[in-house]
Every structure is written in C-alpha cells, then in structure tokens.
Amino acid sequence: MKQKIDYANDLENNYKRLIEKAEKLYARREDIVIEADKYKTKQLTKECDLWISRVTNGEEDVRELTTKYENEQSKKAKWRRHSKRAKLSKSMVEKCEELHSLWLEGKFERGIMVEKLPERVRTLHAAKIEDKPSLYKVVEEILGLLKDRDVKRIGLWGSGGIGKTTIMRNLNNHEDIAKMFDIVIWVTISKDRSEEKLQRAITDRLKMNMEGITNPDEIAWRISKELECKKYLLLLDEVWNILDLPKLGIQDNQQGFQGEKVGQNVNLPSIEPIAKLVVRECAGFPLLIDKVASTFKQKKDNSFLWNYGLTSLRRWDSFKVQGMDELIEFLKFCYEGLDSEDKKFCFLYGALYPEDCEIHRDYLIECWRAEGFICDANKFSDAHGEGHKILQFRDARDEGHKMLLDLINVSLLEESEKMNHVRMNKVLRNMALKISSKSKTFKVLVKTREGLQEPPNAVEWQQVNRISLIDNKLCSLPDLPDCNNVSTLFLQRNRDLKVIPDTFFGCMQNLRVLDLHGTGIESLPSSVSLLKCLRALYLNSCISLMELHYLEELELEVLDIRGTGINHLPIQIGGLLQLKCLRMSLSNFGRGQSRDVKIHPNVFLNLYLLEELRIDVDPNNREWEALVEAIIEEVATLKCLTSLSICFPKVDCLKSFISKSPLWKDFRFTFQFSVGYHDSISYGILDCFEYQRCFKFANGEGVNPVISEVLAETDAFGLIGHKGASRLSDFGIENINRMRVCLIEGCDEIETIVQGNSVDRSALEWLEKMCISNAQKLESIWEGPVHAGSLTRLTSLTLQRCPKLKKIFSNGMIEQLFKLEHLSVEECPEIEEIITNSENTGLEPEALPKLRTLVLSGLLKVESICTDDSLKWPTLERITISRCQLLTRLPLNKENAPYLRCIEGDQLWWTALEWKEDAIKGRFESFFKSN
Incomplete structure (x- = not known):
C-alpha cells in the first residue's frame, strides 16, 4: 500500500x-x-x-x-x-x-x-538536342549499336566543339540506358590525367572501399572483379591518347587496335621519326590520321617512300588519299553551318596568316571591320550631335569578339596559349585556302614564309581579292600592279623592303587594309593618297620610317605608328577626322637631328571620333614629358573616347585628366594608366593578365586622393618604389576592394598589406593574384582580425625578397584562402614556418583545399611547412624546394596529398629528409626530381 x-x-x-x-x-x-x-x-x-x-x-x-x-x-x-x-x-x-x-x-x-549503393545512372547537365537533328541522329545510332551484343566499343570522333560531349551526355541521360545497364560510369579524361586518377574515378563511381590500397595492379584486379558480374557502360569523354583499359581493370576479349592501320613498321628506327611528323601534319584530327595511316601502310618499311609521302602531305594538294575529299567535306560541314556570309569570310581571312601563326584578337577584329565583315545597323548612333551617323568602334569590337567566339566554339579557330591570341589549325587553314581558290569573291594569293625575294607576277596581282606576302625577303615591288579588286595587302615583316615605288598604289582604289609593320621602309609613296577606301594602316615597328606624308585626305579608322623612327608629333594626324583607333609611341621624341620636341596644338582636338588611344613611352627618356601633358589636355575633352593607355609623368597630370574627362569613370571605359617613371620590367605581372583597367604608380609618395580615386576603378594595380605608406589599406579599403591583381615592388616602407584593426568590413574581396617583391620592411600580409569574405578569391600568392617577413598566414587568414592554387615564397630569410600554429589554432584538415603548387626557395630558417601531417592537401600536385637546408620534414603521410606527382629539390636535401615511416618515403620516392 x-x-x-x-x-x-x-x-x-x-x-x-x-x-x-x-x-x-x-x-x-x-x-x-x-x-x-x-x-x-x-x-x-x-x-x-x-x-x-x-x-x-x-x-x-x-x-x-x-x-x-x-x-x-x-x-x-x-x-x-x-x-x-x-x-x-x-x-x-x-x-x-x-x-x-x-x-x-x-x-x-x-x-x-x-x-548508398551506386545509382544506375547519374544524370548529367546536357543541352537539349531534339531541335538539332544531326546530334539527335547520332545518339539514336549509338543506342542501336549498344543493343548489338557483338559491339563492345564505340568511338566518337570529331574536331573540338562539334558536339561530342553533348552527344555523350544526352546518351548518358537517355531513359533506355538505365534499362539496358546495371551501372553507367562517366569519366572525363584530361590530357595530363594519370592512370591512377582514372582508376580512382572508376572506384569512386562504384563506391569501392580502397583505403590503404595504392598498388595499381591490385586496384585493377578489384575493379575487374567488381564489374565481372555487371552489365556496365563506360563513357570516356575527352580521350586524347590510346588507353590501356585492361591495365585500368576494364577487361574484355577484344584485341587492342594500336598499330592496326600502319602495321608494326611504324616502330622501326628509320620510320618512327617520320611517322611522328606525319601525325603532326595531321594536326590532331583523328579522322585525318585514320585516312592518312591507311595510305602509309602500303609503304611498309621503305623509308624513302615514307619521306616522299611526308613531302606530298605537306604539299597537301598533291597528296592523294582515298577518302581525303570526304574528310574535307566533313570539315566543311562546320564552315557551311556558319549563319552568315560575313562569318564565313572572317574564317577564310584567317588563312592569310602564316601556318601556326598566333594572331592578336583585337588586330584581327580591326581587319574584319575594315573589310566590312562586321556591321550591325542597330548600333549606328549620333556621335557628336551633328546628325552624323556612325558605327561605334567599341560596339564593332564587341561584335567582333562575339564572332570570334562563334568560330572558336565550332573549332574553326583555336585559343592560343599566348594571351589574347588565336590561331588556325593547319588542316583548317588548308581547307580555307582550298575553299578560297574556288570562290569568286574571296580569291587569295598567299605566299608566306617562302623566302620570296621577287614579288608575284602581274597576273597573280590581277586575279585575287586579298594578298598575303608575310615574312619573306622581298627587296622590291612592281611599279604599278593592276589589282583594283584587292581589299587587303599584307607585306609585314619583309625587313629588306626599304622602298615602295611612288606609283605602287595607283591601281588599288579598293584597298581597305594595308599592313606594312616590321618592313624597312623609310617613307610612304605619294600614291598612298589615292587609297580612298583604306580604313586600317599598320606601320608599327618600321624603325626607319621618319615622316608621315600623304595621309591627310584618307578616311583611316585605325592607325598604328608605334616603334617607328618618328621623333615628333606628326601634324598630319590631326587631319584624319575619321580616326577611331590610334596607337603611337613617344620613345624617339627629342632624339636625332631634331632635339626640340615640337608641340602642334589642336592635333587631338580635331579627332572628335577617336575612341581608342594608346601612347607608349620610353621611361628612360623624359623628353616627351611636356608633349604628353599637352596631349592629355586635349584628349580629356574627347567625347567618344572609350579606351586610353598612357603614362602620366606626374600625379598632377593625372588629376588634370580625371577632372576634365567626362568619360573615364563610365563602366565601359577601359584604361591602362601609368604615373611616374619606372623600369618597365618591374611590373610584368600586370601585363600577363587580361584586365580592362590597369594602373601602375611608380616612385610616388604618401596617400594622394587622386591615386585613391583611380584605384577605386582599377582591376590590376602595381605600386612600385612607393614611399610614405606603411600599408596598402592606407589608400582606403573601399578603394582597393575592386582589385583583382596586385603587384607591390620595391616599396621599402610597406610593413603590412591590410591592418584589420582599422577596418570593420571584408577587404580585397576580388583579389585573385598578389605578388610582393623587394619589400624591405614587410613583416606580414595581414595584421589584426581577418573579416569574413576577405581574400576569398585569391588564387596565386608570390612573396619574394622580403627580409623581415616572419609570418605569411596570420590570425586565421588561411581559413579564407579556399581558392588559393599557387603559393611561392622566395628569399625571405626570417620565415621559420609556412603555417604557424600560434596564428592558426584549430586548423581544419581541409585547409587550402585548392592548392596545387608550392614553391619554397632561399628560406634559410624555415624548419617546417606545418608542424604535423594533419592537412589533407587534396589537390596538391607539385612541391619545389631549393636552398631550404633546415627543412627536414614534409607534411606528408600514407594517405594525404593523393594527387602529388612531383617533388623537386636538391638531391642532398632529399636524401637527408626525415620520415615517420619508410613506407611514406616509398610512396613519394618515384615523384622526386632533382633540380
């Protein structure tokens, strides 16, 4: 109870x-x-x-x-x-x-x-192809082949950009695929992707536990066992080289197809070098390689026949291959698919340049515009309030860049490794020349890099529309060639050409583009004045050219006279009332017989249509200072200016310009401003990236509000030899936040970049690349708290010759650097540790998730990169170490840094490294490369 x-x-x-x-x-x-x-x-x-x-x-x-x-x-x-x-x-x-x-x-x-068990299909983002019959038909054809039990492999070949990946993605997503296979594996293969990475991609897709297993043969065996009872589809995108699939663990009973087309003779010592040249001539087109290989197979092991075949292939038209015409028709498919005649002409125009030539984008677009290929009636506007309708040059350049992108997207032009340049694949160039040879309106005479000493004959001048004689050894030209139909004449880099006959241009009334740059001419002939249709004239690098004559009556839109022998401001420029783009240099001004720089007033005031102006100077010659100040006064009043590249000798000169120019802050206005004198090689980093607004300030003092005002509009900034500022943030956080590239060179009073205690918001939000060099007092990059959002876009950080720098990542700054890909620290003798514990307590293993390359050089006191090996280094690919004698340990273990493939350093340093376990050293031994 x-x-x-x-x-x-x-x-x-x-x-x-x-x-x-x-x-x-x-x-x-x-x-x-x-x-x-x-x-x-x-x-x-x-x-x-x-x-x-x-x-x-x-x-x-x-x-x-x-x-x-x-x-x-x-x-x-x-x-x-x-x-x-x-x-x-x-x-x-x-x-x-x-x-x-x-x-x-x-x-x-x-x-x-x-x-979870791996899903049968991972749906991929794919462009719809129902309205693209050519692509849709291929998908349906492949589906039919997949239903054929005898078909084990299917190859999808074609030039870049024609839709291979789109086809593959639509195939992957097709509803029938999930019904046909137990699992679909998609792997994208890059040029440098290793077999280990491919195996990892496959095991990840299959959700296989591979912890602790690094032997490729063991992984391959496990993959084969995992797949042997499955009906699977392996989709390999962007295959550049032959893959040894069985070595990856993809087994089948098919025989490999290496060497099928040309037989084993290709490996003979006398044949192999020729075979490589044959493949090179095919410019990477699998279909062309396939056709050519079938022909070369008949030559067996006869090196003489192989050599003859290579010579014939280089001549192209004399090389007879069964199916070659069909191949050309296939390539022409991309050309015929262009949606306008102008765009086709733009493609054919690329064949005027030498084989493998890298062509500057803006220059090519200027030629297209001058030829009349770029025209949009909707973009005509009143430029100066007088009812005169013109096509804005900036709009035309934008339209040209769009057309250029269209040609790249269908692989008729290629991106060049050289910044802001394009190139034309040699096979496509040959195709363009062949198309032009059959055209009535685009007939060309192209003889580039042939060592010509004599000009073409009279008939050749008469029968074509465009002539290219680039990179030859011409010493003379005909007196009066009959070529009224010629609209483009390329004579650039004929350095032995010193004199053009006075009557040479007498029968070229339709000439629109004339390129004479890099020739040895000393003057222009009087017949230039007859070129009433001429729109673009290139005289840059004509170092012997001393005067500009006979241009006053022309309607030129583009004139380039950089690097000539002209040592004064040509008054003739003021008569070119239609000029929209002018590039000139003042490097020779005040030199030679004329010691005094002549200033002709109102030369630029007359150029009321001028949109783009570039004036180069020699920093070691100050004779141009008074002249450029006068030029700037006039340029500041121009109403159509959209782009300006110029050097202001003093801050006051810059102040005068920005106070008088109504346009420079407009969002479409681009500029490359320099203030002060400096050695041009010091700010090279700013010229390595394509940014619209670049500002270089050299040998200045203090924090001038004019500098801060321009800095607020700047994408790429170089501060060189500056005095009177201990921090970059002294210029104002709000003024440096737009920057995407920053170079600090020889600024002996800079102690830190940002003082976090003096700001209450994020800083350097858009900064992508930073290089600090020869900063004698620099002690840190960041002092005080690092506000969230700061430095989150930084991808590259370079620190060189900073003798007082002791810490790189301070106050948790490292946590903001989740996009950092490259870190280079050189000649900083006080640094003892790259990532210090005291500044980065509780650091997560996932820190620096994007870092790919690490370079350490001349760090005499550095003992460690970080105190332990807890960081994962998930994307680290390369480590380079030199002259770091006290660095005896690397933060590596048996599991981290899965993509590290190169450790470069001194052999003695590598031998002396300490490792927790021999197995760790064994893992990385093969990656070491002595420097």
Whole structure:
C-alpha cells in the first residue's frame, strides 16, 4: 500500500522525468536525422533505422501517457483515485527506464551511416538536342549499336566543339540506358590525367572501399572483379591518347587496335621519326590520321617512300588519299553551318596568316571591320550631335569578339596559349585556302614564309581579292600592279623592303587594309593618297620610317605608328577626322637631328571620333614629358573616347585628366594608366593578365586622393618604389576592394598589406593574384582580425625578397584562402614556418583545399611547412624546394596529398629528409626530381 501511495504522490515528478527523457531521446533522433540529411551519397544503417522505428513507437506510448496524465489532473477528489494515479505513475517510471535505454543505444559507436549503393545512372547537365537533328541522329545510332551484343566499343570522333560531349551526355541521360545497364560510369579524361586518377574515378563511381590500397595492379584486379558480374557502360569523354583499359581493370576479349592501320613498321628506327611528323601534319584530327595511316601502310618499311609521302602531305594538294575529299567535306560541314556570309569570310581571312601563326584578337577584329565583315545597323548612333551617323568602334569590337567566339566554339579557330591570341589549325587553314581558290569573291594569293625575294607576277596581282606576302625577303615591288579588286595587302615583316615605288598604289582604289609593320621602309609613296577606301594602316615597328606624308585626305579608322623612327608629333594626324583607333609611341621624341620636341596644338582636338588611344613611352627618356601633358589636355575633352593607355609623368597630370574627362569613370571605359617613371620590367605581372583597367604608380609618395580615386576603378594595380605608406589599406579599403591583381615592388616602407584593426568590413574581396617583391620592411600580409569574405578569391600568392617577413598566414587568414592554387615564397630569410600554429589554432584538415603548387626557395630558417601531417592537401600536385637546408620534414603521410606527382629539390636535401615511416618515403620516392 505504501508503494502505491508513493507512486501516486510522485506522479507529477515522474511525469516531468518522462517528458525530459523523451525530449532528450527525440533530440538525439533529430540530430541523427539532420546528420543523415547532409550526405546524399550515404544512408542510415539498418541498425539505426530500426532504432528510429523503436523511438517512434515509444513516442506513441509517451503521447498516450501524457493524455492520461492530463485527464487525471483535470479531475477532482484525487484521494478517491489513488489506485489509478499509482498505476499511471508506475507506467511512467517504466517508460522512463525504457527511454533511457533507447538513448544509450543511440550512441552508435560504429557509426550511423553507410554508403548508398551506386545509382544506375547519374544524370548529367546536357543541352537539349531534339531541335538539332544531326546530334539527335547520332545518339539514336549509338543506342542501336549498344543493343548489338557483338559491339563492345564505340568511338566518337570529331574536331573540338562539334558536339561530342553533348552527344555523350544526352546518351548518358537517355531513359533506355538505365534499362539496358546495371551501372553507367562517366569519366572525363584530361590530357595530363594519370592512370591512377582514372582508376580512382572508376572506384569512386562504384563506391569501392580502397583505403590503404595504392598498388595499381591490385586496384585493377578489384575493379575487374567488381564489374565481372555487371552489365556496365563506360563513357570516356575527352580521350586524347590510346588507353590501356585492361591495365585500368576494364577487361574484355577484344584485341587492342594500336598499330592496326600502319602495321608494326611504324616502330622501326628509320620510320618512327617520320611517322611522328606525319601525325603532326595531321594536326590532331583523328579522322585525318585514320585516312592518312591507311595510305602509309602500303609503304611498309621503305623509308624513302615514307619521306616522299611526308613531302606530298605537306604539299597537301598533291597528296592523294582515298577518302581525303570526304574528310574535307566533313570539315566543311562546320564552315557551311556558319549563319552568315560575313562569318564565313572572317574564317577564310584567317588563312592569310602564316601556318601556326598566333594572331592578336583585337588586330584581327580591326581587319574584319575594315573589310566590312562586321556591321550591325542597330548600333549606328549620333556621335557628336551633328546628325552624323556612325558605327561605334567599341560596339564593332564587341561584335567582333562575339564572332570570334562563334568560330572558336565550332573549332574553326583555336585559343592560343599566348594571351589574347588565336590561331588556325593547319588542316583548317588548308581547307580555307582550298575553299578560297574556288570562290569568286574571296580569291587569295598567299605566299608566306617562302623566302620570296621577287614579288608575284602581274597576273597573280590581277586575279585575287586579298594578298598575303608575310615574312619573306622581298627587296622590291612592281611599279604599278593592276589589282583594283584587292581589299587587303599584307607585306609585314619583309625587313629588306626599304622602298615602295611612288606609283605602287595607283591601281588599288579598293584597298581597305594595308599592313606594312616590321618592313624597312623609310617613307610612304605619294600614291598612298589615292587609297580612298583604306580604313586600317599598320606601320608599327618600321624603325626607319621618319615622316608621315600623304595621309591627310584618307578616311583611316585605325592607325598604328608605334616603334617607328618618328621623333615628333606628326601634324598630319590631326587631319584624319575619321580616326577611331590610334596607337603611337613617344620613345624617339627629342632624339636625332631634331632635339626640340615640337608641340602642334589642336592635333587631338580635331579627332572628335577617336575612341581608342594608346601612347607608349620610353621611361628612360623624359623628353616627351611636356608633349604628353599637352596631349592629355586635349584628349580629356574627347567625347567618344572609350579606351586610353598612357603614362602620366606626374600625379598632377593625372588629376588634370580625371577632372576634365567626362568619360573615364563610365563602366565601359577601359584604361591602362601609368604615373611616374619606372623600369618597365618591374611590373610584368600586370601585363600577363587580361584586365580592362590597369594602373601602375611608380616612385610616388604618401596617400594622394587622386591615386585613391583611380584605384577605386582599377582591376590590376602595381605600386612600385612607393614611399610614405606603411600599408596598402592606407589608400582606403573601399578603394582597393575592386582589385583583382596586385603587384607591390620595391616599396621599402610597406610593413603590412591590410591592418584589420582599422577596418570593420571584408577587404580585397576580388583579389585573385598578389605578388610582393623587394619589400624591405614587410613583416606580414595581414595584421589584426581577418573579416569574413576577405581574400576569398585569391588564387596565386608570390612573396619574394622580403627580409623581415616572419609570418605569411596570420590570425586565421588561411581559413579564407579556399581558392588559393599557387603559393611561392622566395628569399625571405626570417620565415621559420609556412603555417604557424600560434596564428592558426584549430586548423581544419581541409585547409587550402585548392592548392596545387608550392614553391619554397632561399628560406634559410624555415624548419617546417606545418608542424604535423594533419592537412589533407587534396589537390596538391607539385612541391619545389631549393636552398631550404633546415627543412627536414614534409607534411606528408600514407594517405594525404593523393594527387602529388612531383617533388623537386636538391638531391642532398632529399636524401637527408626525415620520415615517420619508410613506407611514406616509398610512396613519394618515384615523384622526386632533382633540380
């Protein structure tokens, strides 16, 4: 009876305990569910699923007990119901014990998650092709082949950009594929992707546990075992080289197809070098290689026949291959698919340049515009309020860049490794020349790099529309060639050409583009004045040209006279009223016989249509200073200016310009401003990136508000030899936040870049690349707190010759650098550790997730990169170490840095390195390269 009374009296307390236990249990369940939702590739274990089900059932019991309690509490005369209260209270005690046991079981020491089984198909983003019959037809054809049991491999060949990847992605997503295969594996292969990376991609897709397994043969065996009972489809995108699939673990009973076309003779010592040249001539086109290889197979091991075949192939037209015409027709498919005649002409125009020539984008677009290939009636506008309608040069350049991109997207032109340049594949160039030879409106005479000493004959001049004689040894030209149909004449880099006959241009009334740059001419002939249609004239690098004559009556839009022998401001420029783009240099001004720089007033005031102006100077010759100040006064008033590249000798000169120019802050205005004198090689980093607004400030002092105002509009900034500022942030955080590239060179008073204590917001939000060199007092990059959002876009950091620099990543700055790809620290003798513990406490293993290259050189005190090997280095590919004698350990272990493939350093340094285990050294031994 006493026990029942106790239960009855403790009803309220037991109810509170029940609710507390239940809430605690539900919280653990909620935590598990939230954790499970984080991982889309994982699922709860069956044990955990069962536990959640039991918690849910217990929740029903708790609700039932709660309802009974609430009913009991609402009734009066409780002393009459001791029995019911005692029974309810006892049930609560028992349920509390049950809930507590469930809570303890919910700790799951072995984890709550397991990997989901791989889905059959991972849907990929793919452009719709239902309205593109040519691509849709290929997908349907491949589907038909996949249903054929005898077909094991399918090759999809074609030039870049014609839609191979789009076809593959649509095939991957096709509803029939999921029905046909147990699993579909997609792997994108880059040029430099190793077999280990390919194996990893396959094992990741199959969700295979490969922890601790690094032997490629073992991985291949496991892959083959995993797949042997599956019907699978392996889709390989961007295959550049022959793949040894069995070596990766992809087994089948097919024989390899290496050497099928040309036989084993290709490996003979006398044949192999020729075979490589043959492949090179094919310019990477698999279809062309296939056709050519079939022909060369007949030559067997006869090196004479191989050599003859190579010579014939280089002549192209004399090389007869079965199917070659069909190949050309295939390539012409991309050309015929262009949506306008102008765009086709733009492609054919690229063949005027020498084979493998890198062509500057803006120059090519200027030629296209001058020829009339770029024209959009919707973009005509009134330029100066007088009703004179013109096509804005900036709009035409934008239109040209779009056309250029269209040609690149269909692989008719290629991106060049050289910044802001394009090139034409030699096979496509040959095709363009062949198309031009059959055209009535685009006939060309192209003789480039042939060593010509004599000009073409009279008939050749007469029969064509465009002539290219680039890079020859011409010494003379005909007196009066009959070529009224010629619209472009390229004579550039004929350095032996010193004189052009006075009547040479007498029958070229339709000439629109004339390029004479790099020739040895000393003057222009008087017949130049007859070129009424001439729109673009290039005389740059004509170092012997001293005067500009006979141009006043022309309607030139583009004139380039950089690097000529002209040592004064030609007054003739002021007569070119239609000029829209002018590039000139003042490097020779004041030199030679004329010691005084002549200033002709109002030369630039007359150029009211001028949109783009570039004036180069020689920093070692100050004779141009007074002249450029006068030029700037006039240029500041131009109403159509959209781009200006110029050097201001003093800050006051810059101040005068920005106060008078109505346009320079317009969002479409681009500039390359320099202030002060400096050695041009010091700011090379700023010229290595294509940014619209570049500002170089050299040998200045203090913080001038004019500099800050321009800096606020700048993408790439170079501060060179500056005095009177200890921090970059002294120029104002709001003024440096737009910067994407920053170079600090020889600034002896700079102590840090940003002082975080003096700002209350993020800084350098858009900075992508920073290079600090010869900063004698630099002690850190960042002082004080690093606000969230600062430096989050930084991809490259270079520190050179900073003798007082002791710390690189301060105050948790490293946590913001999740896009940093390249870190280089050189000649900084006070640095002892790259990542210091005191500045980066609690650093996560995922820090620096994008770092690919690490360069350390001349760090005499550095003892470690970081104190332990806890960082994962998930993308690190290359480490270069030199003259770091105290660096005896690398932060590497058996599992981290999975993509590290090169460790470059001194052999003695490598031999002296200390390792936790021999197995770690063994893992990286093959990657070491002595420097």
